[in-house]
Amino acid sequence: MSNGKRLHPTAIIFKLMYSIKNAIYVAIPPLIASFGNDFFFWVIIGVGVLFLLFVLYSVVDWLRFTYAVVDDELRIHQGIFIRNKRSISKHRIQSIDLTQGVLHRIFKLTKVSIETAGSNQGVDAALSSVTFEEGKAVQDALKSKGPVVETEEEQQEEPDYPKKSVTNKELVIAGSTSGSIGVILGLMLLGFSEVERFIPESAYDEATRWILALAIEAILGLVIFFLVILWGLGILGTVIKYGRFTITRYEDELFITRGLLEKKQMTIPLKRIQAVGIKESLIRQPLGFASVYVEIAGGEVKAGSRTLLFPIIKKANVEQFLHEILPEYQEVPTEFTKLPTRALPYYIISMVFLPAIITVAVGIFLTDFIYLPIILAIAAVLFAILKHRTHGSHISEQQITFVTRDFSKDTILVKHKRIQSFEKRQHFLQRKQNLATVRISMLNNFAGRHESVSGFELEDADHLSDWYSLRKRAIPNNSDEN
């Protein structure tokens, strides 16, 4: 058949590393178990033989893997015993991205990931290691833009597409306010100021108290030191992961490059975007920062992984950002239909339920520490109030916007046509009080996303349902696209 090209020999190393990574859990227990006794020697030999087999396998696998671009198709032949020949038509390809790990970058190589529609990983393809020029060539050859546009593009070398990059300052802010590190830090500091109260007075006399206090201070210092280090690592991690983050808007796709050590590319066809979210975590919200993400249908299947459109941005600039990069979603409402006050008790009850039980339990068994769960319960009440005040909705012609809060405040923008189904719920108390819960379902790269807000005024909920109902929409005017 056709003479395909081989991957760059470093593909052997990647394959080998991959195999070893999978086998390591099997190899470690016997190694540890036999450490120091007579079998150790044999186990070492076994592992060595296994390693050689892996090397052999990786080499043969490399020898048997060829690819070629023929007539608008990518053809891949692979497999040692079972030969697998796959052709992917360029018209079916949704995105081709070049990713460079550290090793790739040392040798000026790249990985080419090819994604087709559908979320089945088995259908997609990847060239684990080719030279960068080759990867670029494959990418150009398979981009389904049509030859006319391609030549045009090459001559002008990228006309003025909207583009936005992250600055170093933003990165540091993103890192220092990222994730749980900050929360842990705050909680720990708060917790340690209380620590001395935990030691009952009668437990030790003056002398030991002094030593103990010293020890506690030392431990405290150590822990804080440790946390600061963790925090620093968090910042470093963010800088490495999102360093040189750039997002570019083309006609019908978004293109993201990021990474300081590992360079990643990602193409998001606009068609696949199901919703845009603006997330403000508890630490970022008071500082006025947010991150912008999208829910995408299909693609890499990973629970809870959202694709960031921008790692950190001033909340006030989000609208401007969307206006430039994703004008389809540029409408970020500021006024929301809020929940009536009589919905508040349900929020409080659901939040306080657990702390209340804990309070009772502690009250019975550990009466001395009763103040702890009570603090927790008060925090829960405050949080419930915060939640109740945050939640809301907004509708415009084509878009619904929900604001919700778990811990972070999440503003989610969804187009009418991206909502798969709409649900209004009332339990018997809500029925009596004319309240309702609204839930909308949309598609994403995992099991779908179902966003619900409880405690709407019934009239407001019905207003939302009228907005969603195609039967009722059909009367004023026909919906237009996007």
Add this chain to the structure above:
Amino acid sequence: MREAPKNRIAKDALKAWKLTAIIVMSVFWALTIGGFVLVYFMDWSYWVISFIAAGVAILTYVTVFLIPKIRWRRWRYEVFDQEIYIQHGILIVSRVLVPMIRVQHVDTKQGPILKKYRLASLTISTAATTHEIPALPEAEAEELRDQISVLARVDEDDV
């Protein structure tokens, strides 16, 4: 979503649900009777087992008589040209709108109990959710399935 959907599901759904609940409860009763036998032979106190029997009796009443009745009374559906409208729920009443253009496929299903009463259930799937109308007369379910599948056949190239 101000008014409830118009159509009720088949009256026989009540019988089918009752039968299902009776089958489940008979397992509990068998266990309870087994418990009594054990208590008799082992000469234990009847206290605990009587308590359990009372619990099972209440559960039987709730699952065989109460729940099917409320559930049936609550279940409504209506199929429009543009969307499907469903109401269900016992304590929490839920009303769902599924636009026809979002419907990916429709199935009818029939287990042995539904078959006995010539009923079938209809399942409507979108890309992110599934919805079931639990007990319709066989012929009606099939007719509805075909009707929905025709209505859902709207040209829309995106997801």
